[in-house]
Amino acid sequence: MTGEVAVLGVGMHPWGKWGRGFVEYGVVAARAALADAGLDWREVDSIVGADTVRGGYPGYVAGATFAKALGWQGARVTSVYAACASGAQAIDTARGQILSGLADVVLVVGADAAPKGFFRPAGGDRPDDPDWLRFRILGATNPTYFGLYARRRMAVHGDTMEDFAQVKVKNSALGALNPYARYRKRVTVDEVAGSAVVADPLRLLDICATSDGGAAVVLCSMEFARRQGVAEPVRVRAVSTVTPRYPNTVLDLPDIATDSAVAVEPAGETFRASIARAAYEEAGIGPEDLSLAEVYDLSTALELQWYEDLGLCGEGEGAKLLREGATTLGGRVPVNTSGGLASFGEAVPAQAIAQVCELTWQLRGAAGDRQVEGARAGMTANQGLFGHGSAVVAVR
Numbered sequence: 001m002t003g004e005v006a007v008l009g010v011g012m013h014p015w016g017k018w019g020r021g022f023v024e025y026g027v028v029a030a031r032a033a034l035a036d037a038g039l040d041w042r043e044v045d046s047i048v049g050a051d052t053v054r055g056g057y058p059g060y061v062a063g064a065t066f067a068k069a070l071g072w073q074g075a076r077v078t079s080v081y082a083a084c085a086s087g088a089q090a091i092d093t094a095r096g097q098i099l100s101g102l103a104d105v106v107l108v109v110g111a112d113a114a115p116k117g118f119f120r121p122a123g124g125d126r127p128d129d130p131d132w133l134r135f136r137i138l139g140a141t142n143p144t145y146f147g148l149y150a151r152r153r154m155a156v157h158g159d160t161m162e163d164f165a166q167v168k169v170k171n172s173a174l175g176a177l178n179p180y181a182r183y184r185k186r187v188t189v190d191e192v193a194g195s196a197v198v199a200d201p202l203r204l205l206d207i208c209a210t211s212d213g214g215a216a217v218v219l220c221s222m223e224f225a226r227r228q229g230v231a232e233p234v235r236v237r238a239v240s241t242v243t244p245r246y247p248n249t250v251l252d253l254p255d256i257a258t259d260s261a262v263a264v265e266p267a268g269e270t271f272r273a274s275i276a277r278a279a280y281e282e283a284g285i286g287p288e289d290l291s292l293a294e295v296y297d298l299s300t301a302l303e304l305q306w307y308e309d310l311g312l313c314g315e316g317e318g319a320k321l322l323r324e325g326a327t328t329l330g331g332r333v334p335v336n337t338s339g340g341l342a343s344f345g346e347a348v349p350a351q352a353i354a355q356v357c358e359l360t361w362q363l364r365g366a367a368g369d370r371q372v373e374g375a376r377a378g379m380t381a382n383q384g385l386f387g388h389g390s391a392v393v394a395v396r
Helices: 022-037 058-070 083-099 130-136 142-157 161-175 189-194 222-227 271-283 300-309 318-323 340-344 348-364
Strands: 005-016 046-050 076-080 105-113 197-199 212-220 234-240 292-295 377-384 388-395
Touching (some): 005 022, 005 222, 005 348, 022 212, 022 348, 046 083, 046 348, 058 076, 058 105, 076 083, 083 212, 083 234, 083 388, 105 348, 142 197, 142 300, 142 318, 161 189, 161 300, 161 340, 212 222, 212 348, 234 271, 234 348, 271 300, 340 348, 348 377
Parallel strands (some): 046 076, 046 105
Antiparallel strands (some): 105 212, 234 388
16 A cells, blocks of 8 residues: 545536637636635646647647646646546656655646547557557447447347446436536436437447546645645545556457467456556455445446446446446445536546546535435546556545
């Protein structure tokens, strides 16, 4: 176990399609987090920006961009890129600065102004880039992968289209209670089934959208929190940023192929399962200790897979766990109480930070109608392209 850092403040800009630049969203979220922490921007020692790189889009200087927008004050600055895991990597960077003594207070910010429609790779030829290859050689867009993964679960575990639809029903009901969510309308199984087919068997309402939005957290040392009069803050206890192992025998983004396992024995767990295991080991807890989890529901079928990867149930039992009501509000371990990406859509650099915002509100007992009773420990989980693992454990 490593040392803990305190979450002193959290803030968000609502998700949607607002037609403005990512800097505006990030500044709104940052100022909200600073206000929540009771701090002035000038008291921040360091700022870590979660980047977006998309076709020359200037998000690659996100840390310095946000520092300038908030007003130059000499803070240490860092910019982090790890695709969808950027936010968790940024939190890990901030945590490292605090635990090493480089900073007492660090502001972490991520924001995006996403393009319309589904994501595509940036321009140019990159034959050594597996993400570029799957788009350009195979024509395998993200929804294509989601559909393939859903078919695999149906074939291997017996999941049904209604199971997938019930994930959306659950998350839409929770998103309807979240003022920061883009989609705040409950949907039914019939509405999911009646939406347009995107990548069979998945319908439009099975797949998350792309969105604009922003999120920020203020992290600090435990000593600084006590000096601020916060005796029992929410604490980040672990951050997992592991990479995959060779050989890989399960299809997973960005590769639409598996490695040869002829000469090397496959690992005993999948990449996503290893992300959760590393977080549990560092935090000194297990899945039985979780009060809730926020997971990366790019599609309804992938949320079911995360149940298993986090050890909330056995392999192939994700749909059963959902049917039992264990993952809804009032269940044994509610998942995506925020409404998940189903309700927010992807604002890539912000989404892992937004997950930590939700854990913080829940662990403070400040989540309103979404509140998980007696929440004491929560985990976030997602993954970024190119082998970026991402999980954060927060406790109270």
